[in-house]
Amino acid sequence: MKSKLLILLIILLPVAFACSQQPEPINFGTDDCIHCKMTIEDQRFGAEIVTKKGKILKFDATECMINYLKKGKISEEEVAGFYVIDFSNPQKLIDAKKAVYLISPNLPSPMGANLSAFSSRSNADSQKQISGGEIYNWDEVKEKIKK
Numbered sequence: 001m002k003s004k005l006l007i008l009l010i011i012l013l014p015v016a017f018a019c020s021q022q023p024e025p026i027n028f029g030t031d032d033c034i035h036c037k038m039t040i041e042d043q044r045f046g047a048e049i050v051t052k053k054g055k056i057l058k059f060d061a062t063e064c065m066i067n068y069l070k071k072g073k074i075s076e077e078e079v080a081g082f083y084v085i086d087f088s089n090p091q092k093l094i095d096a097k098k099a100v101y102l103i104s105p106n107l108p109s110p111m112g113a114n115l116s117a118f119s120s121r122s123n124a125d126s127q128k129q130i131s132g133g134e135i136y137n138w139d140e141v142k143e144k145i146k147k
Contacts, residue, residue, distance in 0.1 A: 104133025
């Protein structure tokens with residue numbers, strides 16, 4: 001009986017982990033952007049989409065993720081979560097819908113939208129004092145980024 005239970009656990013355990021809807025760390029210098037195909041290099045930028053089926057799509061910049069979505073490569077109904085790198089805390093992925101965005105010509109992002117993401121309004125305001133620019137929420141920045 002114990003051996004049957006053990007075999008069942010061995011079979012089901014990988015399935016349980018395969019369907020995770022959590023982001024995974026970006027491997028900078030190795031992972032490629034699914035949209036523009038560039039290698040993801042800058043640790044202050046980057047984004048991920050995690051699908052409801054657990055598939056992870058990585059991007060070198062928030063604007064690539066938004067353009068991928070706008071071009072219909074994935075529907076929002078398929079998405080479990082959108083994540084972006086917190087500019088104030090490089091490599092850390094945060095919920096894109098809760099992030100605060102700064103577009104500043106003095107703070108270039110990998111694909112030229114000058115877009116950076118922050119985990120808080122105060123962090124975005126602090127960077128705005130240094131770099132200038134305008135602050136947006138998720139819905140506003142999706143409208144602002146052009147295909």
